[in-house]
Amino acid sequence: MPESVSALPYRIRALELGPMENFVYVIEDVSSGRAAVVDPAWEPEAIVRLAEQRGLEITDLLLTHSHHDHINGIERVLEDAPNARVHLLKPEADFWGGTLTRPQLHHGGDQLVLGDTEIRFLHTPGHTPGSACLHLPAGDDLITGDTLFVFGCGRCDLAGGDPEQMFHTLRDLRTGLPRQTRIHPGHNYAEKPSSTLEEEVQGNPFMHFRDLGRFVHYRMHEHDRTRSSPYGPVPPHEGH
Ligand SMILES: [Fe+2]
Secondary structure, eight states, X not given: OOHHHHTSXXXXXXXXXXXXXXXXXXXEETTTOEEEEESOOSOHHHHHHHHHHTTXXXXXXXXXXXXXXXXXXXXXXXXXXTTOEEEEEHHHHHHHOOOOSSEEEEOTTOEEEETTEEEEEEEOOXXXXXXXXXXXXXXXXXXXXXXXXXXXEOOSSSTTOOHHHHHHHHHHHHHHSXXXXXXXXXBOOBSSSOEEHHHHHHHOGGGSOOOHHHHHHIIIIIHHHHOOSSBOOOOOOTTO
16 A cells, blocks of 8 residues: 555545445544444445444444435444434435434535544535535545446436536536545446546546536436446547
């Protein structure tokens, strides 16, 4: 492991779980031994076991959004971590309408402190109204849920989806974060499990559009007919 990584206040571990190739992330704050689980789902025992093996206390559950495949392990993890709090954006809680134990509702830009680790909630609507990306600025890491995949992006045709919002969300990520930012997606749909923002700007077709109408048409009517997973990079071309 490079020295620059080991100097960070946190580590991110990915578990690929369930029939939809979900990534569940465990953010470990090194100094305090606290852990935050992002999108606890599918095999909560594996999540709890990982924390136990690492000697961690799960103190927080962070939700990128409320779709079933990202949240179906909440109750079981809370049984083992009864003091943990559940964090999500307020617009997602409003959209979801679910009953949560100890929810802590946030707005875009809010920051959560996990020991020495700062985690910032970015409001990134498009897949759902209150989708969030989680930014860890100390190491330029971004956990993207179903907003941004490696060489892809989340569907916008489900309830609460909005391709126009997705266009603006992806533009804001492209222009607002360092290009070396490491992307940790919510599903393992690509030829590799993570990438950098620079790789996405170059190879993610959804990052290539400058015209809103063309983006919307591609997302809603073309993409699923013309591409299949595992996603690979797509060269930029004229006309977008
Ligand atoms: Fe989703």
